[in-house]
Amino acid sequence: MRSRTIPMREVYVWELPVRMYHWVNMMCVIALCITGFIIGNPPAFMNGTEAYFNYWFGTVRFVHFIAAFLFFFNFIFRTYWGFAGNEFSRWTNFIPLKRSQWKEIVDVIKVDILQVTHQKIDSIGHNALASLVYFITFLIFLLQCLTGFGMYSAMSKSFLPKMFAWIVPVLGGDMGVRQLHHILMWGFIIFAIVHVYLVFYHDYIERRGVTSSMIGGWKFIEEDVVERHEAETGENTKC
Amino acid sequence: MEHKQRSFYEEVRGEGTSRRDFLKFCTTMAAFLGLESSGVGQIVKALETKPRLPVIWFHFQECTCCSESFIRASHPIVATIVLDKISLDYQETLMAASGYQAEEAYKTVMAKHSGEYIVMVEGSIPTENEAYCCIGGRSALQILQEAAKNAMAVVAWGNCASAGCVQAAKPNPTGAKPVHKVISGKPVINVQGCPPIADVMAGVVVHLLTFGRIPQLDELNRPKAFYSRRVHDTCYRRANFDAGLFVESFDDEGAKKGYCLYKMGCKGPVTYNSCGIIKWNDGISYPIQSGHPCIGCSEEGFWDNGPFYQHLPSVAGFGIETTADKVGLGLGIATAVGVAGHAIVTNIRKHRELSNVPDKSSEIENPKV
Numbered sequence: 001m002r003s004r005t006i007p008m009r010e011v012y013v014w015e016l017p018v019r020m021y022h023w024v025n026m027m028c029v030i031a032l033c034i035t036g037f038i039i040g041n042p043p044a045f046m047n048g049t050e051a052y053f054n055y056w057f058g059t060v061r062f063v064h065f066i067a068a069f070l071f072f073f074n075f076i077f078r079t080y081w082g083f084a085g086n087e088f089s090r091w092t093n094f095i096p097l098k099r100s101q102w103k104e105i106v107d108v109i110k111v112d113i114l115q116v117t118h119q120k121i122d123s124i125g126h127n128a129l130a131s132l133v134y135f136i137t138f139l140i141f142l143l144q145c146l147t148g149f150g151m152y153s154a155m156s157k158s159f160l161p162k163m164f165a166w167i168v169p170v171l172g173g174d175m176g177v178r179q180l181h182h183i184l185m186w187g188f189i190i191f192a193i194v195h196v197y198l199v200f201y202h203d204y205i206e207r208r209g210v211t212s213s214m215i216g217g218w219k220f221i222e223e224d225v226v227e228r229h230e231a232e233t234g235e236n237t238k239c
Numbered sequence: 240m241e242h243k244q245r246s247f248y249e250e251v252r253g254e255g256t257s258r259r260d261f262l263k264f265c266t267t268m269a270a271f272l273g274l275e276s277s278g279v280g281q282i283v284k285a286l287e288t289k290p291r292l293p294v295i296w297f298h299f300q301e302c303t304c305c306s307e308s309f310i311r312a313s314h315p316i317v318a319t320i321v322l323d324k325i326s327l328d329y330q331e332t333l334m335a336a337s338g339y340q341a342e343e344a345y346k347t348v349m350a351k352h353s354g355e356y357i358v359m360v361e362g363s364i365p366t367e368n369e370a371y372c373c374i375g376g377r378s379a380l381q382i383l384q385e386a387a388k389n390a391m392a393v394v395a396w397g398n399c400a401s402a403g404c405v406q407a408a409k410p411n412p413t414g415a416k417p418v419h420k421v422i423s424g425k426p427v428i429n430v431q432g433c434p435p436i437a438d439v440m441a442g443v444v445v446h447l448l449t450f451g452r453i454p455q456l457d458e459l460n461r462p463k464a465f466y467s468r469r470v471h472d473t474c475y476r477r478a479n480f481d482a483g484l485f486v487e488s489f490d491d492e493g494a495k496k497g498y499c500l501y502k503m504g505c506k507g508p509v510t511y512n513s514c515g516i517i518k519w520n521d522g523i524s525y526p527i528q529s530g531h532p533c534i535g536c537s538e539e540g541f542w543d544n545g546p547f548y549q550h551l552p553s554v555a556g557f558g559i560e561t562t563a564d565k566v567g568l569g570l571g572i573a574t575a576v577g578v579a580g581h582a583i584v585t586n587i588r589k590h591r592e593l594s595n596v597p598d599k600s601s602e603i604e605n606p607k608v
């Protein structure tokens with residue numbers, strides 16, 4: 001039997017609201033990508049029938065819109081949690097305003113992307129590069145909601161989509177809005193490939209239990225890293 | 240110019256139009272404009288009593304299809320409106336005068352009716368080099384800016400004047416710009432379409448005539464009465480769209496059955512116009528009814544959103560027929576390959592971590608490991 005003897009401590013990083021947000025978001029994104037792709041490229045599997053016979057394309061669009069509303073409010077909720085949640089989910093993590101964050105971004109690129117050095121990255125929550133990427137994804141989420149609700153406003157009288165109608169003239173009409181909306185779908189797909197890969201990569205290399213941290217909320221962190229963190233924040237996280 | 244004193248109603252009666260037809264026309268216009276039934280009375284009264292609307296009509300970079308559409312409106316009263324009711328004191332295609340006389344005509348209107356006349360424009364305005372469009376030795380830009388200064392409002396006919404149309408399509412060699420981009424401080428009504436529907440043009444004129452002010456406009460300055468709904472929202476093929484029944488090629492079974500033209504590149508879902516309701520040629524038909532997808536002619540940049548028979552426009556810089564999906568799929572595959580490569584490299588370069596052997600360098604920096 002092989003075993004490792006570094007002292008680790010369990011740290012509660014992702015509170016329930018963050019975890020709920022994450023999985024609701026993932027399910028919405030998957031549903032939106034599938035239905036969105038079908039809306040853009042509908043297959044011809046019902047051809048030969050008459051229109052009164054079915055409503056499948058209408059249903060696909062309906063699912064897209066339901067998932068879209070869920071996605072939007074879930075995103076609003078996560079934004080709120082960026083102000084209300086614990087230190088790891090705070091908005092300050094996501095926007096690199098501090099020098100130390102930029103230094104860590106460079107370190108992560110050297111250690112995990114280029115793999116030219118092998119020192120450990122100490123961050124307990126998201127590392128600084130991951131946070132920056134999540135911040136960019138949040139902006140893409142916002143843009144996708146803008147363009148989506150912008151198109152939706154043409155078929156709705158309710159105030160929420162109307163609030164986004166201004167994006168249409170900015171992009172020169174619905175065609176530009178649809179094109180951007182469609183292009184951004186590929187942004188989601190590419191993000192998801194890289195994101196899931198990197199989660200598994202970190203789990204594989206660091207063995208801190210990153211993957212399951214989004215399920216149970218706890219990560220294994222090296223004792224000295226936790227102690228240094230406690231010294232910096234003047235906080236005792238032991239429970 | 241003795242007919243100046245006569246009312247519009249007297250004029251059309253004199254030409255043999257019955258009162259019944261006159262009222263029918265007023266009612267149709269009221270319906271197009273989305274007025275309440277009392278609006279019919281207002282239109283009748285205006286056409287019976289109001290003085291003529293002084294109009295200067297310019298032709299810049301255009302093909303005259305808007306004029307064609309307008310004067311070919313099958314309703315005879317519409318033609319009367321253009322030729323008699325609005326006083327076309329200056330219209331390069333239709334006026335008899337030429338040369339100095341013509342120039343005089345519009346200068347007179349500007350002087351006599353300052354603040355009251357309407358400038359109607361067909362065509363875009365070149366800005367790359369103003370000389371690309373000159374009339375009487377002056378550039379389109381100079382002429383328009385001068386005329387617009389004391390106008391009550393400016394009507395931009397068609398896609399050219401509203402959004403630049405084909406002249407402004409990439410690479411836009413003449414720097415063609417629509418009216419609203421080259422003048423300021425005046426309300427501009429964009430009557431979109433290539434050309435706009437004749438009845439829509441008539442409706443805008445009747446509105447100006449009746450109420451003496453511009454109609455309600457959307458964010459792109461198009462009259463809401465005609466451009467607040469998408470072609471898709473009023474399309475009779477919509478049931479086929481919702482049922483997911485699409486024409487796959489122009490001569491297939493679906494085309495014969497009247498399926499939705501979405502996959503043939505129909506731009507109805509992204510195009511605001513009245514084609515589905517008012518239709519063309521006296522309400523006989525419209526492109527989709529004739530089996531052809533909407534090409535989005537009342538939208539900005541519709542030439543650049545092509546090819547016409549493709550759902551997604553081609554992505555600039557990637558060549559024709561390269562859609563966002565092709566680019567996206569390419570990037571997706573590249574990402575997957577990149578990720579796989581990274582996984583292989585990781586297993587080689589990080590073998591020490593993986594087999595729990597501390598890396599020498601990290602041992603020095605990080606004695607904890």
Ligand code: HEM
Nearest residue numbers: 029032033036037039040068144145148149151152182185
């Ligand atoms: C992960 C997020 C989303 C993805 C990946 C996505 C993807 C797509 C795609 C690929 C299309 C087809 C575009 C085309 O016609 O070529 C589409 C259409 C559309 N999406 Fe989304 N979408 C997302 C979020 C949203 C949101 C938040 C809304 C807000 C209501 C929305 C509303 C719409 C609307 C209105 C359409 C047009 C439907 C139609 O033409 O019938 N989408 N979406």
Ligand code: HEM
Nearest residue numbers: 018026029125126127130134137192195196199210211214
């Ligand atoms: C099976 C699929 C997925 C797994 C296993 C997974 C797992 C994780 C894990 C473990 C984290 C925390 C990473 C860290 O500590 O830095 C995370 C964060 C995140 N994931 Fe995923 N993820 C998945 C799919 C997705 C998808 C499809 C999206 C959206 C497109 C997504 C968006 C995010 C975002 C935005 C965060 C940051 C969370 C926050 O701070 O609010 N994930 N994910």
Ligand code: SF4
Nearest residue numbers: 471474499500505507
């Ligand atoms: S033919 Fe065009 S406008 Fe009509 S329902 Fe289909 S997509 Fe919409």
Ligand code: SF4
Nearest residue numbers: 512514533534535536
């Ligand atoms: S159907 Fe579309 S392309 Fe055809 S005239 Fe109407 S708006 Fe223009």
